[in-house]
Amino acid sequence: MNIDIEFLKYPIGKFKLPELVSPAMIDEAIVQIKSFPSHLFKAVSPRSIGQLDTPYRPGGWTVRQLIHHCADSHMNAFIRYKLALTEENPTIKPYDEAAWANLSDATLPIESSLAIIQAIHFKWGILLDSMKPEDFKKTYFHPEKNRNQELEEVTLMYAWHSQHHLAHILHLGMREKW
Structure with a gap:
């Protein structure tokens, strides 16, 4: 059996920022961010301890680590977001x-991180719904990327991030016939 590692790493593809971000794209991203906890809960609720400790790909994180990673x-x-909305870049x-x-809290039961995800989202x-179009143009500086990032980019990126890790879990379940 051939394993497509690139697909296993990026089941929905890598994040690509569109040249032009429309209000409809922002609205869809907000819907995805707001609905992520319920989709995630549905994907992991019926999972056994063994299933939660299964890596989504060879050399990848376990489902448990993915859940804790999403919370972090x-x-x-x-x-x-709060920094960008209240400070200048x-x-x-x-x-x-x-x-x-790989810290010790990544081995905890997933309920604590699911609760964090639910509360944060x-x-x-609420924050995203209250933002005006000009708020999405506010920025923060990301030192690893060595550039400013607008909140509109970050909104699309975290909608992608949510769907990306959800797809890891769902695809693993399909492959393993869970």
């Missing part, structure tokens, strides 16, 4: 997500 990543994203703090995925949805 989306907490950081939410804080970055703040410099954000990058973090080593692979190292975080609820608050994030």
Whole structure:
């Protein structure tokens, strides 16, 4: 059996920022961000401990690590939004997500991170719904990327990020016939 590692890494493709971001794209991204917790809960609720500890690809994170990663990543994203909305082009703090995925809390039951995701996405949805079109043009500086990122880009990126990791879990379930 041939394994397409690139597909396993990027089941919905890599993130690509469109040349022009339309209000409809932002609206769809907000819907995806707000609905992510319910889709994620549905994907992982019936999973056994063994299934949660299965990597989504050879050499990849387990489903458990993916859930904890999404909580960590989306907490950081939410804080970055608040910084960009309240400060002039703040410099954000990058973090080593692979190292975080190997800390002791990545072995915890997933319920704590599911609760964080639910709460963060609820608050994030309220924030996104309250933003005016000009707010999505606000920026933060990302030192690893060495560039400013507009919140409209970040909104599309985190909608993609949510769907990207959800697809990892769903595709693993289909391959394993869960």
